[in-house]
Amino acid sequence: MSEAFTKSMARNIFFGGSLFFFLVFVGLTIHTTRELPERDHRENINEMVVLGKKVWEDNNCIGCHTLLGEGAYFAPELGNVYTRFGNSKEAIKGFIMSRPVNGIPGRRSMPQFNLTEEELEGIAEFLKWTSEVNTANWPPNIQG
Ligand code: HEC
Known part of the structure; x- marks a missing residue:
């Protein structure tokens, strides 16, 4: 099993994981920015x-x-x-x-x-x- 795990697989997991969580982060940031004005009743x-x-x-x-x-x-x-x-x-x-x-x-x-x-x-x-x-x-x- 350890032989089947190549460098390029490790690289893909690294880049894929980074991209995935970066997109989650962007999505949550957009969500927060949209929610806040309704929640804090700034008006x-x-x-x-x-x-x-x-x-x-x-x-x-x-x-x-x-x-x-x-x-x-x-x-x-x-x-x-x-x-x-x-x-x-x-x-x-x-x-x-x-x-x-x-x-x-x-x-x-x-x-x-x-x-x-x-x-x-x-x-x-x-x-x-x-x-x-x-x-x-x-x-x-x-x-x-
Ligand atoms: C030196 C510490 C201190 C500072 C500074 C302070 N407080 Fe307090 N405050 C207390 C303590 C201790 C209590 C709870 C004990 C009591 O009944 O006095 C309290 C209780 C309160 C309560 C009632 C809370 C409850 O659920 O019973 C209010 C309202 C309050 N403070 C408002 C303020 C405001 C407004 C300010 C700023 C102008 C302020 N406090 C600054 C120590 C402080």
Whole structure:
């Protein structure tokens, strides 16, 4: 059997395999490029969502939180916090304003960021928009 396996057969497997997976790669890239605009509902990005993203970045929320899985694992996932808080922007704003909660042994608390009413509205709009991205039902449970 080993004698029947020639150099040219090995070369064909190499080139054939390379070509096959290159074509799979091209196909998946085209598929992703077509899918993304439908999934990220970018047409709903308004001024408040943009402001919220800026507040998110300026305050380094990602330094403690994950957003759709990306970020730090110190604090809860926020990609679906809007749904977790009962589809309520007011609940998100109220939570952020009421921090920190100190004096409970062993419990982490988020610091106070002293955001303005407009910044709070922006962050709530940004987190609402994020929760509406079609992530194929990720995260798999409401806790994040
Ligand atoms: C220093 C770390 C830290 C940073 C930075 C931080 N957070 Fe938090 N955050 C926490 C912790 C810890 C909790 C959970 C404990 C608590 O109740 O405070 C939390 C909880 C939350 C929750 C509630 C999540 C839930 O499911 O209960 C929201 C909403 C939130 N943070 C938003 C933000 C936003 C918006 C920013 C940026 C402006 C931010 N966080 C920055 C540490 C942080």
